[in-house]
Amino acid sequence: MNTVIEQLKSHRSVRKYKEKTISSEVLDQILEAATMASSSGNMQAYSIIVTEDEKMKEKMFKAHFEQSMLMEAPVFLTFCADFNRMRRWLKIRDAANNFDNFMSFMIGSIDAILASQNAAIAAESLGLGICYMGTTLASSTELSEILELPENVIPVVGFSLGYPDELPEKRKRLPIEGIIHKEKYQQYPFYEIAKIYEEKEREGMKRYQDVGIENLAKVYTEYKYTEESHIKYSKDLLGLLEKQRFLN
Ligand SMILES: Cc1cc2nc3c(=O)[nH]c(=O)nc-3n(C[C@H](O)[C@H](O)[C@H](O)COP(=O)(O)O)c2cc1C
Numbered sequence: 001m002n003t004v005i006e007q008l009k010s011h012r013s014v015r016k017y018k019e020k021t022i023s024s025e026v027l028d029q030i031l032e033a034a035t036m037a038s039s040s041g042n043m044q045a046y047s048i049i050v051t052e053d054e055k056m057k058e059k060m061f062k063a064h065f066e067q068s069m070l071m072e073a074p075v076f077l078t079f080c081a082d083f084n085r086m087r088r089w090l091k092i093r094d095a096a097n098n099f100d101n102f103m104s105f106m107i108g109s110i111d112a113i114l115a116s117q118n119a120a121i122a123a124e125s126l127g128l129g130i131c132y133m134g135t136t137l138a139s140s141t142e143l144s145e146i147l148e149l150p151e152n153v154i155p156v157v158g159f160s161l162g163y164p165d166e167l168p169e170k171r172k173r174l175p176i177e178g179i180i181h182k183e184k185y186q187q188y189p190f191y192e193i194a195k196i197y198e199e200k201e202r203e204g205m206k207r208y209q210d211v212g213i214e215n216l217a218k219v220y221t222e223y224k225y226t227e228e229s230h231i232k233y234s235k236d237l238l239g240l241l242e243k244q245r246f247l248n
Helices: 003-009 024-035 054-061 068-072 084-092 102-125 140-146 190-207 216-224 227-243
Strands: 046-051 075-082 129-132 153-162
Touching (some): 024 046, 024 102, 046 054, 046 153, 054 068, 054 140, 075 084, 075 102, 102 129, 102 153, 140 153, 190 216
C-alpha cells in the first residue's frame, strides 16, 4: 500500500503525551505543511495560533472543558477563520470589503479546517499524535477573548499536539457503502441504517457501558450532545459571528 494511505489508515486520536518537547524545526515543518492546503481563491482566510506557554494553556483550560490533553501536550494549535488580515489589506489597497458576511465565515472556516487536517497529517507522519477538541468551537466566545482575536476572526477547530504516550485502539468507521452514493443520493431505508450503524453501536457501547443509557443513539443525544447544549452553543456562535462582523 502507498505510504500516505497507510499512514491515514493508522490514524487514531492521541490523548496522552510524553513530556518531550517539540523542536521548532519539527513544529515549523508541520505549520508549513498546513499552509500548503488548498484555500478558496488562494486567499488563505485563516490564522493559526500556536499555544506553548503554560500560563496561556491554564487560561484556556476551563474553556476547553478541562480536557487533560490541553495541559499534557506541549503544543495546542487553534485554527481560526480569519478575514481580518485580508480586509486590512483590501483597505490599504483601496479595495471594497465584500467579506463581512456569513458566506465569508464559511469560506474562512473551510480554509482553516483544510489547513488543520494538513497539519494533523504532517504531524502524524513525523511520529506525533493529535486530538481535535470540539470545545474550540463550543467555547469560541471565551477563547476569542483569551486569544485576543480581533474583528473577523473566529476559532473553528483546534488540536493538542505532542509525542504519543499511548497507542489507543483504532476506532471503527461506518462501512464505506453507508457513506458513498453513486451519481445521486440514495435514501437509506431504515433496515439499512440499522445495518450501517450495527458495528459502531457494538463498539461504541463498550466505551459508554457505565453511563447507564440503553443505546448509542441515546448516548449521543442524552449524554454527549444534548439539545440544550447545542442550542446554547449555536446561540453563542451566532452572537460571536455578529460581534466579529460576519453577519452583514
Ligand atoms: C471537530 C472534532 C472535535 C473533536 N472534539 C473532541 C473533544 O473535544 N475531545 C476528545 O476527546 N476528542 C475529540 N475529537 C476526537 C474524536 O472523538 C475522534 O476523532 C473520533 O472518536 C474518532 O476517533 P479517532 O480519531 O481515534 O479515529 C474531536 C474530533 C473532531 C474531528
